[in-house]
Amino acid sequence: MPSDGDRVRLARRVRRLLRVDPGSVDLGAIDPRSTPGFPSRPGKGRKAWSRAEVAQIGNLLSAYQERMYAAARAGTSRRRLLLVLQGTDCSGKDGTVRSVVGALNPLGVQIKAFGAPTPEELAHHFLWRIDRAMPPAGYVGVFNRSHYEDVLVARVRSLVPPEVWRPRYDQINSFEAAAVADGVAVIKVMLHISYEEQGRRLRARLEDPTKRWKFDPADVDDRDRWDEYQAAYADAIARCSTPAAPWYIVPADRKWYRNWATANLLLAHLADLAVDYPAVELDLAAELARLDGAPGKTSEKRPAGRPQRNAR
Ligand code: AMP
Ligand code: MG
Numbered sequence: 393m394p395s396d397g398d399r400v401r402l403a404r405r406v407r408r409l410l411r412v413d414p415g416s417v418d419l420g421a422i423d424p425r426s427t428p429g430f431p432s433r434p435g436k437g438r439k440a441w442s443r444a445e446v447a448q449i450g451n452l453l454s455a456y457q458e459r460m461y462a463a464a465r466a467g468t469s470r471r472r473l474l475l476v477l478q479g480t481d482c483s484g485k486d487g488t489v490r491s492v493v494g495a496l497n498p499l500g501v502q503i504k505a506f507g508a509p510t511p512e513e514l515a516h517h518f519l520w521r522i523d524r525a526m527p528p529a530g531y532v533g534v535f536n537r538s539h540y541e542d543v544l545v546a547r548v549r550s551l552v553p554p555e556v557w558r559p560r561y562d563q564i565n566s567f568e569a570a571a572v573a574d575g576v577a578v579i580k581v582m583l584h585i586s587y588e589e590q591g592r593r594l595r596a597r598l599e600d601p602t603k604r605w606k607f608d609p610a611d612v613d614d615r616d617r618w619d620e621y622q623a624a625y626a627d628a629i630a631r632c633s634t635p636a637a638p639w640y641i642v643p644a645d646r647k648w649y650r651n652w653a654t655a656n657l658l659l660a661h662l663a664d665l666a667v668d669y670p671a672v673e674l675d676l677a678a679e680l681a682r683l684d685g686a687p688g689k690t691s692e693k694r695p696a697g698r699p700q701r702n703a704r
Contacts, residue, residue, distance in 0.1 A: 396452055403449075403660040405429055406653055410640040412633040417626045417641075424586040424645040430652065442648035449655040450495025456662035457532060459669050461500040464530025466670030470575045473661060474526065474533040475654075478540050479583030480621060481611040482593035484644050485536050488583065491651045492658065493534050502527050505536040518542040518560065519567050526571065532658075539564055540580075543628050548620045561631040568637040577661045578637040581654060582629060583644035587618055 394402070406429040433441050463469035475493070477485045493501060504525040513521045519539055527533025543564070547557045568578055585593075594615070597607040614621065633639040640657055644650040 399449060399452060400659060400663045402429065402431075403656040403663065406656040407640070407660040410642060410653060410657065412629055412639040412641055414633050414635070414638075415630060417630045417633075419584065419622050419626050419641070422584060422641055422643060424584050424589060424643045426643045427646065427649045428643070428653075429656070430649055439648045442652045446491065446651050446655050447495070449652075449659055450492075453495055453655070453658055453662060454497050456659075456665070456667075457496050457500055460532075460662070460665060460667045461497075461530040463667045463670050464528075466672070468670040469667050470529040471577070471665050471667050472527045472529055472531050472533065472575060473577045473658070473665070474535065474571070474579065475658065476535045476538045476540070476578065476580040477583065478538060478544075478581065478625075479644065480585065480590060480618075481608070481614060482590045482597070483583035483585045484647060484650050485583060487647060488581075488650060488654050489534060489536060491647075492655045493532070495655070496532055500530060501532050501534065503534045503536065506538055506541060518546075519563065522567070526576065529575070539567070540628055540632075544621065544624045545614075547624050548614075548617050561628070564632050565634055565637075568632070569634065572636040577665060579657055579661055580632075580637060580639045581657065582625060582639060582641050583650060584641050585644045587615075589645040590615060590618075 409428040427438075430438070430442075460469065460471055460473070463471070477488060479485055489503060493503065502525075506521070506525075509518075509521065522535075522539045525533070525535070543557050543560050546552050547554075572578055594607070594611060597603045629639045629641070642650055642653045642657075
């Protein structure tokens with residue numbers, strides 16, 4: 393059983409292994425079935441080990457999350473975290489939210505799924521709806537799809553002409569740089585699956601009546617443009633992997649690795665935020681004495697006529 397310190401060290405190693413340096417990206421050279429940083433478990437099921445480990449990491453994540461939330465409430469820190477999840481259909485974005493983000497305290501989590509823009513959103517700059525969804529101080533924000541769709545689907549499906557989508561890379565970089573400067577830790581994750589695995593998962597969506605609701609015929613149209621999407625992803629990642637807000641490519645054909653790796657990315661960043669509980673200025677002795685002397689303590693009853701604290 394690793395200690396919490398071991399876990400944080402390993403998480404930083406995983407982050408290093410998955411981080412994309414600015415420059416070009418060759419998605420074809422990254423095996424979607426690979427498991428960078430995953431410890432070798434001789435004689436043990438990797439799936440079961442991952443599940444148990446993700447639960448342990450989840451406990452650590454919520455402990456860090458609580459510090460960040462408490463500090464924001466006290467006004468001593470404005471730090472917050474944004475997890476951007478991108479990936480083709482069936483890459484596991486929803487599953488990652490359920491399995492990894494699900495370990496956090498929902499009180500301090502803000503999840504936003506981005507679909508095709510509404511008429512109102514279309515009337516604004518493409519970053520308008522993104523800006524409105526940014527996590528408040530102390531929160532973990534999660535984007536299920538994001539502003540990157542505006543250089544992915546918008547480009548591949550020619551929703552806007554090249555002279556509109558091309559300048560967007562720079563606009564995204566400026567937007568994210570400003571967010572980082574304002575205290576947001578931005579973690580951008582591409583869930584990288586293979587063409588074959590997507591085929592298997594789409595087939596399962598069709599064949600399994602409990603998964604059929606997830607099937608969208610448009611997904612098959614997008615699958616026909618697989619190479620164009622991969623090229624658009626490679627460009628977006630290469631152009632927008634900045635030192636302030638790098639991209640991480642998570643091999644995602646194996647769900648147990650995908651969950652473990654993403655949990656580690658969150659852990660490395662939350663640990664590095666190093667937000668601690670706020671120092672609370674209280675006359676502790678006086679408050680305890682007040683509590684001890686509080687009416688109702690011995691009788692377990694409030695004296696008549698004394699209003700309840702939260703009474704309106
Ligand atoms: P899903 O994530 O499967 O619920 O589907 C959401 C759909 O919304 C996907 O087909 C995306 O391509 C689409 N979408 C998300 N953002 C945009 C955008 N900015 N412009 C056009 N389509 C988008
Ligand atoms: Mg879809």
